[in-house]
Amino acid sequence: MSPHLVSSSLDLDPDEGAQRAEWRFERAGWTAIVLLVLAGALGAFGQGPLSQVDAATSDARLAIHYDRMAHHDTPTDLVVTLAANAPSDSVVTVFIDRGFLDDADLERVRPEPAEMLAVGDEMEFRFRRAGASLPMHAVFTITPGTLGRRRATVRGAGSQLSVSQLVLP
Amino acid sequence: MPSIFRAAAVYVTLLLLFRIAGKRTLSEITTFDFVLLLIISEAVQQAMIANDNSMTSAFFIVLTLVGLDILLSLAKQRWPSVERLLDPRPVVIVRDGEMVKHAAKCERVDEEDVLSAARFLHGLERMDQIKHAILESGGKISVIPRGDAASG
Numbered sequence: 619m620s621p622h623l624v625s626s627s628l629d630l631d632p633d634e635g636a637q638r639a640e641w642r643f644e645r646a647g648w649t650a651i652v653l654l655v656l657a658g659a660l661g662a663f664g665q666g667p668l669s670q671v672d673a674a675t676s677d678a679r680l681a682i683h684y685d686r687m688a689h690h691d692t693p694t695d696l697v698v699t700l701a702a703n704a705p706s707d708s709v710v711t712v713f714i715d716r717g718f719l720d721d722a723d724l725e726r727v728r729p730e731p732a733e734m735l736a737v738g739d740e741m742e743f744r745f746r747r748a749g750a751s752l753p754m755h756a757v758f759t760i761t762p763g764t765l766g767r768r769r770a771t772v773r774g775a776g777s778q779l780s781v782s783q784l785v786l787p
Numbered sequence: 788m789p790s791i792f793r794a795a796a797v798y799v800t801l802l803l804l805f806r807i808a809g810k811r812t813l814s815e816i817t818t819f820d821f822v823l824l825l826i827i828s829e830a831v832q833q834a835m836i837a838n839d840n841s842m843t844s845a846f847f848i849v850l851t852l853v854g855l856d857i858l859l860s861l862a863k864q865r866w867p868s869v870e871r872l873l874d875p876r877p878v879v880i881v882r883d884g885e886m887v888k889h890a891a892k893c894e895r896v897d898e899e900d901v902l903s904a905a906r907f908l909h910g911l912e913r914m915d916q917i918k919h920a921i922l923e924s925g926g927k928i929s930v931i932p933r934g935d936a937a938s939g
Contacts, residue, residue, distance in 0.1 A: 630881065636871065640876065651804075652805065691838060787793075
């Protein structure tokens, strides 16, 4: 019945079909491991090129950069850029949905905002800008505290953009 | 996520991963395998404890891991199909002094591995002194010498 895998004098389970299925399962598993490692290296599960999102408004006055995939309890950056041609006030303001920040720890904001205010459903961050001719980057380091999809709207310079981030365990 | 669920997730992931890796993985601990084990334990440690360094958390993680192990052994005893699913089967890799090439290749065992086990277990010198060699579920190679080789 199964001349290769068993011997008549040995008391072994002679289920050759199951043994071959086991080998097929192992081979499929090895392929899955290689694919997962490659996908992970490319950032399909966060922290890599595939995970990074760059979005900007059509007038390019507001741009954001963030990770599409974030990890639970691991800091991730949301970079908000207000272009040089944004309103030339010395103070610029960025609004982020409060829900997005309430579900997470806002570890740090660079540069440090002059003021942080809770305004309705949003958090308002006011930054002093050194010169109106320079774009301003604000980096929000956020540690997600919940799993699953997180969405937010970021507003600044009269424009708005959406953030959609999946938090993995 | 409570540490109990994190520990259970790590347990299931490692169980699946080492099932995929096959019998030979970490079956004989070389120096590098030992280092690899340490690295793996370091890597999963953070995932299990997260930011909870309390003794309560450690206590429940250990309880979860040991409890799952007991549960699984009971399930394997109660339902043979679970055992067949979770434990690899022993495979004959030498029959009547001849390597069963396909099985050996699939299990990543070569003639040198078999001869090494034969020397270590029975002081055998050649392949033709081996009646059967079996790669056991745990990854060890057991060797049954021919009658004349055993007596001689």
